[in-house]
Amino acid sequence: MLGSFDSVEGLDIDKTVVLDYTQNVADITLDAVATTCGIASTTGDDTHTGSGAVDVVVTDAGNDTVNNIGSAGDIVYGQDGDDKVEIVDNLFKRIDGGDGIDTLLLSTSIDLTGLDGLVNMERINMTNAAPDTLQLDIGDLVSFVGDNALEYMLPGGSEKMIIDGDATDTVILNGQDLSDISGGTLGDAGITSDYMDVKIDGENYIKFVHAGLDLELYVHSDLVDDTPM
Numbered sequence: 001m002l003g004s005f006d007s008v009e010g011l012d013i014d015k016t017v018v019l020d021y022t023q024n025v026a027d028i029t030l031d032a033v034a035t036t037c038g039i040a041s042t043t044g045d046d047t048h049t050g051s052g053a054v055d056v057v058v059t060d061a062g063n064d065t066v067n068n069i070g071s072a073g074d075i076v077y078g079q080d081g082d083d084k085v086e087i088v089d090n091l092f093k094r095i096d097g098g099d100g101i102d103t104l105l106l107s108t109s110i111d112l113t114g115l116d117g118l119v120n121m122e123r124i125n126m127t128n129a130a131p132d133t134l135q136l137d138i139g140d141l142v143s144f145v146g147d148n149a150l151e152y153m154l155p156g157g158s159e160k161m162i163i164d165g166d167a168t169d170t171v172i173l174n175g176q177d178l179s180d181i182s183g184g185t186l187g188d189a190g191i192t193s194d195y196m197d198v199k200i201d202g203e204n205y206i207k208f209v210h211a212g213l214d215l216e217l218y219v220h221s222d223l224v225d226d227t228p229m
Ligand SMILES: [Ca+2]
Pocket: 041, 042, 043, 044, 045, 046, 059, 060, 061, 062, 063, 064
């Protein structure tokens, strides 16, 4: 192989084996891992449901849904299409949305700080019947949104992520509850906002910016104290 590259994506062999990778500063190791899909993946819209044991799902093209992911060792490659991956825990090895605008669905409270197995995901959706808490660190988000597919629907070249949820849900960003910002510490983390509504698909979002990371985070206004001063 000529040239250089910064990372290796999973290589789909024949829909039954994926070459997953383990990478550090010195080595990249490729491991052939058998997929465990309960149904065959097609180029159409498929639905897979994880087992709670180690699940390895490669969805092929289409707008696919993968449920019940998150237990230790789980691997999901969403590939082309706008995919949805429901997580029930943060112990997964890798969730790679691939191309398209891919959504992480939370069905419980999740701490995503410090995870390095989440990539090419553009949206997080906490909407469900329960009040959930999502913990994030702004420094992790750039690696979460690797393919930056939202640049096709939102202006500017910055990396972007959208978070949706119900008013009963809580987003903790760098230790700060976004529903109670008054006197908070977002500025200490380099995060700024004008707290003005931004319309996306008819819904109101508050845009948070980290200039140093060239990152924009759009959080649904139901989740944000938009009069923090
Ligand atoms: Ca598919």
